[in-house]
Amino acid sequence: MRIRSTPSWQLKESDVTPESVYHQRRDILKKLGITLATLPLATQAQANIFDVFSDDEKIPDRRRALKAPDSTRFHPDLSLTPEDKILKYNNFYEFGTDKSDPARRAANFVTDPWKVDVSGMIARPFTLDYDDIFKRFPIEERIYRLRCVEAWSMNVPWIGFPLASLLRYAQPTSHAKFVAFETLYDPKQMPGQASRRLGGGIDYPYVEGLRLDEAMHPLTLIAVGLYGKTLAPQNGAPLRLVVPWKYGFKSIKSIVKITLTDKQPPTTWNLLAPQEYGFYANVNPQVDHPRWSQASERFIGEGNLFSSRRQPTLPFNGYASDVASLYKGMDLRKFY
Amino acid sequence: MTSVSTARQKKYRISPRQITALKVVIHLVSLFFFVLLIFQTFKGQLGADPVQGLSHFTGKAALNTLFITLLISPLAQWWKQGSLVKVRRLLGLYSFFWAVLHLLVYVLLDLNLDWALLASEIAERPYLTVGAVCWLILFALAVTSTQSMQRRLGKRWQQLHYWVYLAVPLAPVHYFWSVKSGVIEPLLYIAGAIMLLSFRKKTFKRWIPKFHQQTPSEER
Numbered sequence: 381m382r383i384r385s386t387p388s389w390q391l392k393e394s395d396v397t398p399e400s401v402y403h404q405r406r407d408i409l410k411k412l413g414i415t416l417a418t419l420p421l422a423t424q425a426q427a428n429i430f431d432v433f434s435d436d437e438k439i440p441d442r443r444r445a446l447k448a449p450d451s452t453r454f455h456p457d458l459s460l461t462p463e464d465k466i467l468k469y470n471n472f473y474e475f476g477t478d479k480s481d482p483a484r485r486a487a488n489f490v491t492d493p494w495k496v497d498v499s500g501m502i503a504r505p506f507t508l509d510y511d512d513i514f515k516r517f518p519i520e521e522r523i524y525r526l527r528c529v530e531a532w533s534m535n536v537p538w539i540g541f542p543l544a545s546l547l548r549y550a551q552p553t554s555h556a557k558f559v560a561f562e563t564l565y566d567p568k569q570m571p572g573q574a575s576r577r578l579g580g581g582i583d584y585p586y587v588e589g590l591r592l593d594e595a596m597h598p599l600t601l602i603a604v605g606l607y608g609k610t611l612a613p614q615n616g617a618p619l620r621l622v623v624p625w626k627y628g629f630k631s632i633k634s635i636v637k638i639t640l641t642d643k644q645p646p647t648t649w650n651l652l653a654p655q656e657y658g659f660y661a662n663v664n665p666q667v668d669h670p671r672w673s674q675a676s677e678r679f680i681g682e683g684n685l686f687s688s689r690r691q692p693t694l695p696f697n698g699y700a701s702d703v704a705s706l707y708k709g710m711d712l713r714k715f716y
Numbered sequence: 717m718t719s720v721s722t723a724r725q726k727k728y729r730i731s732p733r734q735i736t737a738l739k740v741v742i743h744l745v746s747l748f749f750f751v752l753l754i755f756q757t758f759k760g761q762l763g764a765d766p767v768q769g770l771s772h773f774t775g776k777a778a779l780n781t782l783f784i785t786l787l788i789s790p791l792a793q794w795w796k797q798g799s800l801v802k803v804r805r806l807l808g809l810y811s812f813f814w815a816v817l818h819l820l821v822y823v824l825l826d827l828n829l830d831w832a833l834l835a836s837e838i839a840e841r842p843y844l845t846v847g848a849v850c851w852l853i854l855f856a857l858a859v860t861s862t863q864s865m866q867r868r869l870g871k872r873w874q875q876l877h878y879w880v881y882l883a884v885p886l887a888p889v890h891y892f893w894s895v896k897s898g899v900i901e902p903l904l905y906i907a908g909a910i911m912l913l914s915f916r917k918k919t920f921k922r923w924i925p926k927f928h929q930q931t932p933s934e935e936r
Contacts, residue, residue, distance in 0.1 A: 478763070480763035671841050673840075678826060685767070690833075
């Protein structure tokens with residue numbers, strides 16, 4: 381495992397935005413938000429005028445503050461997707477197929493206690509409990525692009541630890557070639573698992589996998605929080621995978637099992653529609669989904685409905701210089 | 717025959733005033749859903765980013781209204797209330813209204829007016845081609861829906877409006893093809909389309925022998 385000392389995504393100390401500036405920027409954005417709210421078509425303004433239809437749902441928020449050093453070392457120049465949108469626009473079919481379902485249906489999802497079982501072809505099998513998730517490996521904040529296979533994208537300030545830290549601790553044997561992940565299976569808590577209609581006809585538990593070299597890549601993160609707080613259930617609490625150069629469905633949520641194997645593990649969307657979703661699922665503007673173009677994406681950022689913008693999709697979601705070498709000599713049209 | 721007609725005279729008939737009332741109800745229900753959609757959008761009930769929600773809502777509204785439109789004639793026959801067909805045009809126009817909104821959401825909010833992308837997507841993606849065909853059929857029917865157009869087109873008017881029998885199965889196919897997973901609901905719509913077409917078996921049967929008789933004679 382060769383790790384470059386200065387990967388391109390790791391900005392030099394001199395490039396790092398001081399924390400005060402980071403928060404200043406947030407303040408400015410907030411103020412912009414207030415200005416927008418006074419415009420006739422802005423969300424908040426309308427919400428206040430038309431409260432007649434139903435009361436705003438009060439969703440319990442059990443997240444707690446999470447301190448993470450190394451803030452904004454990664455892509456501080458990216459404009460962030462507002463926290464509110466990251467919390468309310470989710471694909472987490474275990475809680476329903478509509479984007480707004482997970483925030484509502486996962487509100488009471490129990491993440492403490494939690495247990496992650498790390499096993500398979502490793503010298504040191506172990507389990508992580510809830511506290512270990514945040515304490516066993518040093519966490520840091522990283523701002524990553526997130527590109528969904530449905531051609532929308534966000535920029536998210538994740539908090540987490542490199543999966544490589546966990547894997548090095550586990551000590552993969554020489555036979556280990558792949559890492560398999562599994563989401564919690566609990567139909568009592570996850571209505572989408574109890575009902576095929578709610579869960580979009582998927583066979584649960586949700587499973588995902590990476591090649592070992594992909595899993596060991598320094599960009600591959602196990603996220604335990606975002607926006608300075610622990611993860612909300614709809615974002616995959618208490619811990620989820622984040623592979624920023626792959627389509628979002630690879631970044632499996634609410635993980636309970638990490639297994640090292642010598643065979644390519646089955647992956648949920650590939651099982652459901654193999655001609656549409658591959659094992660690799662690298663973001664690639666040149667290889668379209670059979671039913672829609674992947675050349676561009678709708679960025680979900682600040683502002684209201686009418687301020688969304690379409691932007692070109694970047695090869696490997698903008699991380700080509702870091703990860704393209706992993707796929708040298710591979711036909712990316714074949715291994716989509 | 718006489719017994720039937722006397723029975724009909726005794727039977728309840730929908731009055732013109734009731735047809736007007738029904739039209740008012742159709743307007744109110746449609747506008748209610750339109751207002752509801754706007755409220756939901758700006759109250760954040762369609763999610764933090766309502767584009768997908770808006771697309772689904774308007775698409776399904778167009779589909780539902782189209783199906784209700786196609787249900788009118790069979791109902792008028794079963795209930796022997798011929799005047800019921802007077803609400804058909806209004807319903808059809810509302811179906812087109814939703815289809816226009818559906819397209820606007822896609823072009824304006826999803827593609828951000830990227831016309832080149834729109835053109836290539838419609839050409840390359842079968843589900844969008846199918847959607848575009850449906851939209852054009854509804855468009856053609858909407859612009860020829862006035863009585864003056866009906867008079868001007870004469871016999872061809874009915875022939876043009878038979879195209880709705882193509883839009884009815886294609887619209888749910890467009891829906892079925894567009895979803896990532898969860899095909900149960902689109903399949904139910906496809907079943908509904910087949911049912912609506914099966915009510916018109918007689919019309920279709922009329923077409924088939926016509927072809928058999930006419931085509932050979934026309935060719936020679």
